[in-house]
Amino acid sequence: MSTTHLQPTTHIARRMFELLEPICLVTFTADECNEELAALGHRTYWDGYFASRAAPLGRVPAHVVHAAFYNFADGEVARHIPSAWETIPPAASVAARVRGSAASLRRILGEELAGSPGLVRAADLTTKAAISAPTEGRVMYAGMRTLDVPGDPVARLWHSATMLREHRGDGHIAALLGARIGGTEAHVLSALEMNIHPAESFGRIHHLPKERLATVMDGLRERELVDADGHFTNTGRATKQRIEALTDELAAPPYDALSPAELDELITELQPITATLVATASQ
Numbered sequence: 014m015s016t017t018h019l020q021p022t023t024h025i026a027r028r029m030f031e032l033l034e035p036i037c038l039v040t041f042t043a044d045e046c047n048e049e050l051a052a053l054g055h056r057t058y059w060d061g062y063f064a065s066r067a068a069p070l071g072r073v074p075a076h077v078v079h080a081a082f083y084n085f086a087d088g089e090v091a092r093h094i095p096s097a098w099e100t101i102p103p104a105a106s107v108a109a110r111v112r113g114s115a116a117s118l119r120r121i122l123g124e125e126l127a128g129s130p131g132l133v134r135a136a137d138l139t140t141k142a143a144i145s146a147p148t149e150g151r152v153m154y155a156g157m158r159t160l161d162v163p164g165d166p167v168a169r170l171w172h173s174a175t176m177l178r179e180h181r182g183d184g185h186i187a188a189l190l191g192a193r194i195g196g197t198e199a200h201v202l203s204a205l206e207m208n209i210h211p212a213e214s215f216g217r218i219h220h221l222p223k224e225r226l227a228t229v230m231d232g233l234r235e236r237e238l239v240d241a242d243g244h245f246t247n248t249g250r251a252t253k254q255r256i257e258a259l260t261d262e263l264a265a266p267p268y269d270a271l272s273p274a275e276l277d278e279l280i281t282e283l284q285p286i287t288a289t290l291v292a293t294a295s296q
Contacts, residue, residue, distance in 0.1 A: 025276065026264040030181060032283040033139070033174040035290035039117035040175070042295045046113030053101050053109050063093040065110035068103035069156030081152045083186045084196030086221055107160065114175075115168035121293050122286060127167055135282040136170035138275055143173035145270030146180055150187065153179040170286075177267055184263030188256045197221070197229050202238075202253045205245050212243060 040046045041062075050061030067078045075091040082090065097106075119127045126132060140162055148155035157176045163169045189199050197218055204215035213219060213226045233239045238249035245253070268276060 023258065023261040023265060025268055026181075026261045028280065029142075029177070029268060030261075030264065032280065032287045033177055035287050035295050036118065036171055036174040037178045038295035039121065039171070039290070040110060040114045043114075043117035043121070044296075045116040045120070046110055049109035049113035049116075050106065053105055055097060055101065055106070060093050060097045061106065061109075063090060064097035064101065064103065065106040067094060068098075068107045069160055070152070071156075072098060072103065083189070084199055084217075086197065086218075086225070111163060111168050111172060114171045115163075115165065117295075118167050118171055118290075121295070122167075122289055126285065126289060131282040132170060132286060133166045135279060135286060136166040136173065138271060138279040138282075139177070140169055140173040141275075142267040142270050142279075143176040143180075146267040151180055151183040154183050177264075180267060181260065181264040185256075185260040187263060188259040191259070192252055192256050194252070194256065195229075197225070198233060201229060201233060202249070202256075205239070205243075205249070206253055210243060212239075 047058055047061060050065060053061075055061035055064060063078065067073070067081070070078065070081060072095060075094045078094050079085060079087075079090040122132075144158065144162070146154065148158060154176065157172075157179050160172070163172050189195075194202065200215055200217045201212040204210075204212040204218075207215075209215050213223075213230070218226065230239065230243060233249070234241065236248075237246055238252055240246050271279065
């Protein structure tokens with residue numbers, strides 16, 4: 014008997030995020046993707062990151078990528094876009110990203126799991142969900158929908174998981190905007206949720222100018238989201254929880270394409286894949 018139909022769709026979206034995120038993370042944490050991008054001629058990790066992730070949007074200017082990515086500081090995107098595309102075609106960066114990410118998954122999962130019928134089925138069901146959501150208001154997701162879905166099951170699983178990650182990310186940005194939380198402020202709230210204190214030491218923002226971070230923290234204090242010592246207030250914690258709940262709600266539509274039985278099957282097939290990746294921190 015299926016159990017997923019007994020769960021709210023927000024719970025399903027959260028569970029799928031937990032299962033799929035380790036698959037996506039190999040792109041950023043394992044070596045193979047960076048090596049593939051470096052072999053193309055990208056000089057730094059961030060050149061390859063921006064060139065490959067933004068490529069589905071087309072050759073848009075830096076301020077468009079900045080808007081779509083949302084949480085990078087002013088000027089960070091412009092250090093890489095469009096220069097990262099000037100000598101390396103965007104399509105080549107996309108292909109390198111797929112190759113490297115799939116290679117990481119094969120190495121970490123091992124031959125038996127990477128070649129298993131369960132992984133093929135997980136790739137098929139993940140893809141069914143990933144190509145089924147509306148694109149309205151989902152800029153990064155819509156961009157990825159323009160790309161060909163790989164035929165290789167491992168690459169297809171990564172591609173479709175990443176498509177769903179971008180879909181969720183687009184919804185997360187909508188939730189942040191609705192709560193009037195900017196990109197840097199979002200990093201502060203995430204840091205506090207992870208019990209990082211001071212939040213300004215968080216790896217995603219610690220390099221920003223101290224004046225900029227002070228302004229952000231002052232603004233959060235004025236809104237009573239953090240206290241004088243830089244910790245969450247009750248209002249701040251509740252705000253973060255509402256953002257996450259809305260993110261889950263907005264991430265649910267792709268899974269409407271799957272029957273309860275298919276969702277149960279997908280969760281079952283993903284569990285050993287995710288567990289293997291979590292055990293290595295996707296590296």
